[in-house]
Amino acid sequence: MRIADAASIEDLARLARKRLPRIVFDYLEGGSEDEVTLRANRTAFARVCLVPEVLTGHSRRDLRATLLGQQFALPVLIGPTGLSGIFWPDADVALARAAASVGAGFVLSTPANTAIERVAAACPGTIWFQLYPWGERAHWLRLIERAGACGVRTLIVTVDSLVAGKRERDLRNRFAHEVRYTPRAIWDGLTHPRWLATVWLRRGVPHFENISEFLPPGADARTLAEFTRARRNAGFSWSDLGWIREHWSGPLIVKGILTAADAARAADAGVNGVVVSNHGGRQLDGAQATLDALPAVAAKAGHALTVLVDGGIRRGSDVVKAIALGARGVLLGRATLYGLAAGGEAGVARALVILRDEIERVLALIGCATIADVSARHVEVAGAHTLRTRTGCGADE
Ligand SMILES: Cc1cc2nc3c(=O)[nH]c(=O)nc-3n(C[C@H](O)[C@H](O)[C@H](O)COP(=O)(O)O)c2cc1C
Secondary structure, eight states: OOGGGOOSHHHHHHHHHHHSOHHHHHHHHOOSTTOHHHHHHHHHHHTEEEOOOOOOOOOOOBOOEEETTEEESSSEEEOOOTTGGGTSTTHHHHHHHHHHHHTOEEEEOTTOSSOHHHHHHHOOSOEEEEEOOOSOHHHHHHHHHHHHHTTOOOEEEEOSOSSOOOOHHHHHHTBSSSBOOOHHHHHHHHTOHHHIIIIIIHHOSOOOTTTGGGSOTTOOHHHHHHHHHHSOOTTOOHHHHHHHHHHOOSOEEEEEEOSHHHHHHHHHTTOSEEEEOOGGGTSSTTOOOHHHHHHHHHHHHTTTSEEEEOSSOOSHHHHHHHHHTTOSEEEESHHHHHHHHHHHHHHHHHHHHHHHHHHHHHHHHHTOSBGGGOOGGGEEEOSTTSSSBOOOSSOOO
């Protein structure tokens, strides 16, 4: 199948799986421990039914959304992902340019493989920066000053990764921000010649251009892995977040919130938004699915904070369900990484166009003209822990 023929995100996932060595695909796909939360993120969407209103007389759809003062053509940003250069050369630029091509946003990760300055210069769209509070405050300050100097207005601080998740696929594969040359890894690479030729032989080990200045000269992925193991800052706290608030004048978002109580603390700390996220099931296995956590967070903090959500979004209908349950917008993780791994910028753009078309179609089918028209009356949720309950809509509980 060619990229242009991919009809769904799942089609792109199949292409990505074919092109990537198993070890690399496992890094993209995997979650922590038993991957219960990884699966729960997806099944939560299946428990939510869409409730159509017919004959509303709207013949046009408008997907635009304003998030923290910035306008997007659709309520979607590509979320931060580190080490994307292992999937495609110049991956961060490919992701950012594809996002700009459809008017979506892009969030550059701290351990991206392309410096924020290079991404900003190559991309005409809206870029946000995601900070991992690794190392010392001087490091955080340096990174956010660089981001600000590139025109980034919105900063996301990820707070669910103060220790590394136990990703057992990566442990078995001996993959930790680095590939070790075991016989299995070598065979895996040799049997995926398209990946080997475009990524590994052409570019070699991806470097970490945002943080390379904090690492010893010539540092590669292995050095980064050691740095993050030793300097992850497990003790990072609300007072550290308050310090970042003092040093960042633009909108500030905390990513990795799952409870109304923590959302309220975030609001008290002066942040402007939260991403309801469990890191795509890659950190705390057993944590609640994000779609299940969303309504309580939105109910508690929706007036004070811009609430975004990520985790398991693979369909336009997932985006609409998230908005109906209180999100103002969504972040994508694997959905656009599948596109990236399948075909670089063209693959990412295909993923975004698929999702945009699906969102538009769903809006039409539920009788909405705009994203702002979508509300809680457009969903029914099976299960006790939800806004409204009704069984019998294909729930998998
Ligand atoms: C390969 C990969 C790398 C990631 N790297 C980061 C990162 O550097 N910073 C971050 O905040 N989240 C990171 N995440 C989490 C994503 O931003 C997002 O929360 C998650 O992927 C959403 O779930 P989904 O993949 O099911 O859409 C990463 C996720 C993946 C799959």
